Structure formats: structure tokens, C-alpha cells
Amino acid sequence: MKVNFTPGPSQLYVTTESHVKTAFKTGIPSISHRSKEFEAIYKEAVTGLTELLKIPAGFHIVFTGSATEIWERSLQSLVADQSLHFVNGAFSTKYFEIAQQLGKHPVKVEVKDGQGFDNVPIPSVDPELIGLTHNETSTGVSLPLDFIHSFRDKYPTAIIAVDAVSSLPYPKFDFSKIDMLFFSVQKGFGLPSGLGVWIVNDKCIGKADSLLSKGISVGSYHSLPSLISMSAKNQTPETPNVLGIFLLAKITGDFVSRGVTAIRQETNYKAALLYQALEKVSFAKPFVADAAFRSQTVIVAETGSHTERINKSLQPLGLYPGDGYGKAKATQLRFANFPAHSREQYELLVDSLLKME
Amino acid sequence: MKVNFTPGPSQLYVTTESHVKTAFKTGIPSISHRSKEFEAIYKEAVTGLTELLKIPAGFHIVFTGSATEIWERSLQSLVADQSLHFVNGAFSTKYFEIAQQLGKHPVKVEVKDGQGFDNVPIPSVDPELIGLTHNETSTGVSLPLDFIHSFRDKYPTAIIAVDAVSSLPYPKFDFSKIDMLFFSVQKGFGLPSGLGVWIVNDKCIGKADSLLSKGISVGSYHSLPSLISMSAKNQTPETPNVLGIFLLAKITGDFVSRGVTAIRQETNYKAALLYQALEKVSFAKPFVADAAFRSQTVIVAETGSHTERINKSLQPLGLYPGDGYGKAKATQLRFANFPAHSREQYELLVDSLLKME
Numbered sequence: 144m145k146v147n148f149t150p151g152p153s154q155l156y157v158t159t160e161s162h163v164k165t166a167f168k169t170g171i172p173s174i175s176h177r178s179k180e181f182e183a184i185y186k187e188a189v190t191g192l193t194e195l196l197k198i199p200a201g202f203h204i205v206f207t208g209s210a211t212e213i214w215e216r217s218l219q220s221l222v223a224d225q226s227l228h229f230v231n232g233a234f235s236t237k238y239f240e241i242a243q244q245l246g247k248h249p250v251k252v253e254v255k256d257g258q259g260f261d262n263v264p265i266p267s268v269d270p271e272l273i274g275l276t277h278n279e280t281s282t283g284v285s286l287p288l289d290f291i292h293s294f295r296d297k298y299p300t301a302i303i304a305v306d307a308v309s310s311l312p313y314p315k316f317d318f319s320k321i322d323m324l325f326f327s328v329q330k331g332f333g334l335p336s337g338l339g340v341w342i343v344n345d346k347c348i349g350k351a352d353s354l355l356s357k358g359i360s361v362g363s364y365h366s367l368p369s370l371i372s373m374s375a376k377n378q379t380p381e382t383p384n385v386l387g388i389f390l391l392a393k394i395t396g397d398f399v400s401r402g403v404t405a406i407r408q409e410t411n412y413k414a415a416l417l418y419q420a421l422e423k424v425s426f427a428k429p430f431v432a433d434a435a436f437r438s439q440t441v442i443v444a445e446t447g448s449h450t451e452r453i454n455k456s457l458q459p460l461g462l463y464p465g466d467g468y469g470k471a472k473a474t475q476l477r478f479a480n481f482p483a484h485s486r487e488q489y490e491l492l493v494d495s496l497l498k499m500e
Numbered sequence: 501m502k503v504n505f506t507p508g509p510s511q512l513y514v515t516t517e518s519h520v521k522t523a524f525k526t527g528i529p530s531i532s533h534r535s536k537e538f539e540a541i542y543k544e545a546v547t548g549l550t551e552l553l554k555i556p557a558g559f560h561i562v563f564t565g566s567a568t569e570i571w572e573r574s575l576q577s578l579v580a581d582q583s584l585h586f587v588n589g590a591f592s593t594k595y596f597e598i599a600q601q602l603g604k605h606p607v608k609v610e611v612k613d614g615q616g617f618d619n620v621p622i623p624s625v626d627p628e629l630i631g632l633t634h635n636e637t638s639t640g641v642s643l644p645l646d647f648i649h650s651f652r653d654k655y656p657t658a659i660i661a662v663d664a665v666s667s668l669p670y671p672k673f674d675f676s677k678i679d680m681l682f683f684s685v686q687k688g689f690g691l692p693s694g695l696g697v698w699i700v701n702d703k704c705i706g707k708a709d710s711l712l713s714k715g716i717s718v719g720s721y722h723s724l725p726s727l728i729s730m731s732a733k734n735q736t737p738e739t740p741n742v743l744g745i746f747l748l749a750k751i752t753g754d755f756v757s758r759g760v761t762a763i764r765q766e767t768n769y770k771a772a773l774l775y776q777a778l779e780k781v782s783f784a785k786p787f788v789a790d791a792a793f794r795s796q797t798v799i800v801a802e803t804g805s806h807t808e809r810i811n812k813s814l815q816p817l818g819l820y821p822g823d824g825y826g827k828a829k830a831t832q833l834r835f836a837n838f839p840a841h842s843r844e845q846y847e848l849l850v851d852s853l854l855k856m857e
Binding site: 145147149151152153154155159160163167170172173174175176207208209210211212214215237240241244245246327329334335336337338360362363364365366380381382383384385386387465466 | 502504506508509510511512516517520524527529530531532533564565566567568569571572594597598601602603684686691692693694695717719720721722723737738739740741742743744822823
């Protein structure tokens with residue numbers, strides 16, 4: 144059996160394929176997205192996510208084609224002029240760049256790849272939205288929750304927007320300190336790609352409505368007001384990825400049954416195993432030097448000239464690490480640590496690495 | 501067996517489920533969208549569509565989350581100020597409305613639901629894009645190809661944009677007379693929803709580039725220039741619906757093997773059967789009065805007070821008509837006539853209708 148450690152698309156969750164079979168057996172891909180049956184699926188996904196992530200009242204869940212789309216839609220619907228972005232890798236950079244492409248005037252606080260934002264000066268601006276990438280998938284840096292939660296008091300009017308694409312369902316956010324949160328299903332949820340999940344509060348809706356009322360275009364069918372208005376009927380503006388929403392509903396149910404606390408504990412266990420091994424071996428080390436910023440869900444190893452040797456050693460065992468991102472393709476390896484990756488698979492991975500010494 | 505005649509999501513093509521099984525067996529949902537393996541799938545889909553639809557050189561194929569998205573992206577990337585829309589139902593109206601929502605200044609030529617554009621006066625404007633809905637899914641009106649092809653000479657600088665969402669692969673467009681064409685996969689291609697296909701020529705790319713060079717925002721990750729630049733490497737800007745693109749590649753291959761001419765002939769045969777029956781029975785008639793405008797792929801029956809009785813008569817046989825659209829929900833039935841709907845299923849449908857007399 145092949146175990147895929149790429150950080151997304153990644154290993155499918157153990158029940159994903161059986162849910163796909165159920166979907167085809169029961170005709171889900173042919174149902175109308177305007178039917179009661181679809182509305183029930185939409186509601187099941189929303190209810191499941193609300194329970195899994197302990198999302199409080201005042202928040203709403205809508206669906207897009209990808210998390211990349213949510214970068215764009217959030218800037219389009221929630222920012223007239225200026226957003227502030229914390230940039231420390233390729234994906235946080237993209238959120239910033241999309242603001243530029245949409246003709247906004249974003250500012251950024253930038254540190255080097257592999258670093259967090261420890262005592263970094265923040266320009267004195269009054270941003271409408273603050274973009275925080277909880278987990279920088281390209282480098283394996285995770286921002287501490289305290290850092291993310293610190294913005295609410297300092298910027299009471301800004302939308303606090305958290306990209307948790309490659310970390311959910313692991314992190315336990317304080318929803319009183321953030322206004323929107325998003326992810327895509329092909330990472331921690333172990334599903335085929337093609338669906339983004341956007342969780343927004345009433346403040347976001349109010350902001351989008353206020354832009355609209357000033358005659359500012361907030362987009363069209365996937366503007367936040369359009370998505371929210373359809374979500375009130377458990378529907379989407381367009382024909383969505385119906386199969387994807389069905390699978391999300393089912394997997395979320397599985398995660399709820401397993402228990403998010405158990406998932407978090409197992410994630411911590413597996414991450415500790417791998418980081419300890421990377422500290423021990425001579426041919427690799429954690430890329431993120433400061434342990435406080437190390438991601439528990441995407442673990443990046445600096446492997447330098449040993450990269451190919453490690454791959455050649457692991458692949459015959461069915462263990463497929465993800466390549467390093469971009470310019471680090473030949474010198475780093477990335478290991479997703481998602482609910483789909485079992486304890487046993489991580490133990491095999493770590494044993495195999497230690498044996499290479 | 502249940503036969504789904506809703507016009508999309510609709511009946512799956514006979515081979516769809518087996519391609520899904522192959523995808524899961526070979527690990528397609530876990531492959532990276534930056535891998536050679538994904539690039540090969542992308543290329544297979546593009547090559548197959550090019551062969552199936554006889555797309556000439558100078559055209560390019562890119563993917564979005566839905567055809568609704570293509571309404572938006574085409575207006576965003578190709579129109580600075582004014583588009584012209586031919587409106588005769590809910591879906592052509594939406595294309596027009598999206599232009600308004602994006603802050604453009606669209607104009608429309610409008611006729612009543614169920615009608616085509618016969619000798620309708622066209623306002624004297626110089627549009628940047630002309631939106632033509634080949635097949636109005638809400639009403640079953642299809643625009644004759646000669647009409648669609650007549651705009652090129654009259655509007656040499658405009659982008660001729662053809663929405664063929666619920667008609668492809670049936671219509672045989674003259675690509676020298678149009679500039680862009682689009683559809684979504686859950687209709688004629690018999691696949692699960694969640695993927696739009698946008699076919700554009702070099703003129704479209706030139707137009708988007710010229711807007712960009714004037715400092716006009718054409719969108720971000722899914723702007724036409726961004727989509728085209730990634731498509732040159734057989735990739736997409738975001739993590740796309742990888743499974744959807746794989747299935748499209750496979751189904752397109754199946755359609756090529758079956759032969760598009762055979763598909764067209766069978767479509768004509770099945771449409772003729774049903775229209776003849778609707779002309780014959782006393783309890784229903786074709787909604788589109790003028791035969792010249794009747795769709796071959798979405799056949800709408802005016803069923804008035806007999807609607808429920810017809811449904812109750814057909815459903816026990818496994819035949820599920822689609823509801824009428826919007827306000828016609830209780831008084832019309834819609835019958836998709838896609839490659840997934842077999843001759844035998846249409847014969848059973850028509851026999852059953854005739855027996856109700």
C-alpha cells in the first residue's frame with residue numbers, strides 16, 4: 144500500500160472511498176442541486192463542521208471551488224481599499240498578491256521562509272482585513288494560536304481572516320477572536336480536491352453589505368452576500384461540486400465520531416515522533432529552527448544532498464514524502480501529518496528514517 | 501433502474517462509475533496537481549476535447565469550478581465596459597446580470613421565455629463581447645447555429661461568446677465564427693458536477709492582455725491570462741477538481757470512440773421521438789412553439805394541470821423527468837436528451853407517454 148505524505152492533495156481518509164461508493168450507489172451525482180435531497184446534504188455538512196470545530200452562533204459556512212478562490216472572494220467582498228498580510232512563504236504571498244491583482248492596496252509584514260513573526264514591527268495602518276496564514280504549507284511554519292488571537296483587541300474594526308488550509312481540523316481556534324476561517328478538503332479532511340470551505344461571521348456579512356451599499360462591486364455569483372443568501376436555503380448560487388459536499392458531510396461525521404480531541408492528540412504524537420527523529424539523524428533536520436513555530440500538520444525536513452537517497456529508501460516501503468516547495472524541491476521533503484496518516488504509518492516512517500543512519 | 505431526465509446534474513454516462521473506480525484504484529485523488537501525472541491527465545482531457553469538438557489551432561482549453569464561473573471570468577477578463585446579451589430565459593439573464601454586478605454596462609436584446617430571436621431589433625452599440633446562450637436550459641430554446649454564426653461579420657471586433665452548457669457535445673460550431681465556447685460537465689458529458697470547461701481563442705487572450713496593459717483588473721488566479729499561462733504547462737493556477745478533470749478525459753475518450761456523428765444522430769432520433777409524442781398527446785405539448793427554436797438536448801413539455809399525473813405515471817417505471825424551471829415548476833416538465841440517455845430509455849419514455857392517452 145502506498146502512503147502519500149504530500150501536503151495536499153494527500154492521502155485519502157480511510158473511509159473516503161467507501162463514501163464514494165455509497166454516493167454512486169444512491170445516485171448522489173445525479174441529484175439536482177435545487178432538490179430537498181441536496182439541501183439535506185448541505186445541512187449535514189454544515190452541522191457536522193459546526194460540531195467538529197465548535198463553531199459558535201453568528202458564524203455561517205459557505206462553499207467555493209478551492210481555498211484559492213476564498214483568498215480572492217474574501218478580498219473582493221470584504222476589502223474596499225486596504226488589507227494587511229503576514230507573509231512568510233509562498234501561500235501567504237499569494238493571498239497578498241491577489242489583493243494587488245484585484246486593485247486593492249495591501250500592505251505586508253514579511254519575514255523569511257521558515258520563520259514566524261516574533262517581535263516584528265507592524266506598520267501603522269488601519270486595515271480592513273488582516274490575512275493570517277495559520278499554517279504555511281510551503282515551509283511548515285505554523286503561527287501560534289496566541290499570536291492569531293492577539294489581533295482582535297488591537298484591530299477591533301478589521302476582519303481577522305485565518306487561512307487554515309493545511310491545518311484544520313487540528314487547531315482549536317477561539318472564534319471570539321477571529322472573523323473568518325477557511326480550508327480546502329484535500330488536506331486534513333482526506334478528500335479529493337475541488338472544494339473550499341469558508342466560515343464567516345456576521346461582521347463579515349455586514350462589511351460586504353456595507354461595501355455593496357456604497358456601490359462597490361463585491362463580485363457576482365460568489366460574492367459573500369450571494370453565497371450567504373443561498374446558504375440560508377442550504378443551497379449554492381451555482382451547481383457546486385455536489386459529490387464533494389456529500390463526501391465532506393460524511394467525513395466530518397466520521398471525525399466527529401472519532402472525536403476531535405483524539406485526532407489532536409494523535410496528531411501531536413505523530414508530529415513529536417517525526418520531529419524527534421529529524422533532530423536525531425545526521426542527514427536531515429527540521430527546516431523550521433524555532434520549535435515554537437513548527438507545524439504539527441505539515442512537517443518540513445531540510446534534507447539537502449540526501450533528499451534523493453531518502454526518497455529511494457522510503458519509496459520501496461510504500462512511503463512517499465512530498466517534495467520541497469518551489470526552489471526547495473531538491474533539498475527539502477514535506478510530510479503531511481493529517482488524520483488520514485495513521486500512527487502505524489508514522490511509526491514505520493520514523494523507524495525507516497532512523498535505520499538509514 | 502432510475503433514469504434521471506433532469507437537465508443537470510443529470511444521468512451519469514454509462515462508463516462514468518467505472519472510471520471513478522479506476523481513479524480510486526490508481527490513486528488519482530491523491531496525486532499532486534503539480535506532478536507529471538496530473539499534467540498527463542490535463543493534456544489527455546484537452547487532446548480529447550480538441551478531437552471530439554474539432555477545435556482548430558488558435559484555441560485553448562482551461563478549467564474552472566463551474567460554467568457559472570465562466571460567465572463571471574469571461575466578463576471580468578474580456579470586457580472593460582460593455583457587453584451585449586441575447587436574453588430569453590433564466591440562464592441568459594444571469595449572464596447579463598453578472599455583467600451588471602461586476603460594474604460593467606451591459607445591454608440586452610430580450611424576448612419572452614420560449615422564443616428565439618427572429619427579426620428582433622438589435623440596439624446600435626459596439627459591444628466588446630456578445631453573449632449568446634446556445635441552449636436556454638430553463639425553457640428548451642436553442643438558437644440556430646446560423647444565427648450564432650451571423651455575428652462574426654457584423655461585429656468584427658467583438659468577442660463572440662457562446663454558452664453551450666446544456667448542448668455540447670451535440671452542436672457542431674464553426675470555430676471561425678466564434679471566439680469562446682463553454683460548458684459544464686454534469687450535463688451532456690454525464691459526469692458529477694464541479695467542473696467548467698472554457699474554450700478560448702487567441703483573440704480572447706489578446707483582449708485580456710490589452711485590458712491588463714491599460715491597468716484594468718481582469719481578476720486574479722482565474723483571470724484568463726493566469727489560466728492560460730498555467731495551461732501552457734498543463735496545469736491550473738489552484739488545486740483544481742483533479743478527479744473531475746480525470747473523468748472528463750476518460751469520458752471524452754469514450755465519446756471519441758463512439759463517434760460524435762453517431763452521438764448527434766442518436767440525439768436527433770431521440771428528440772424527434774419525444775417531440776412527435778408531445779405533438780400527438782392531448783395532455784402535453786412542446787413548450788417551444790416554433791420548431792426552428794426547439795432544443796434537441798433539453799426538451800421542455802408544457803404539461804399544465806397534468807404535470808403531477810405524468811410524473812406519477814412515469815416514476816414507477818424508473819423514469820424521472822426534470823421539473824419545469826422556476827415559476828414553471830408545476831406546469832412544465834423538462835427532459836434532458838444527453839449521450840447518457842439511451843435510445844431504449846427514450847423509447848420507453850415515449851411509449852409510456854403515448855399509453856397515458
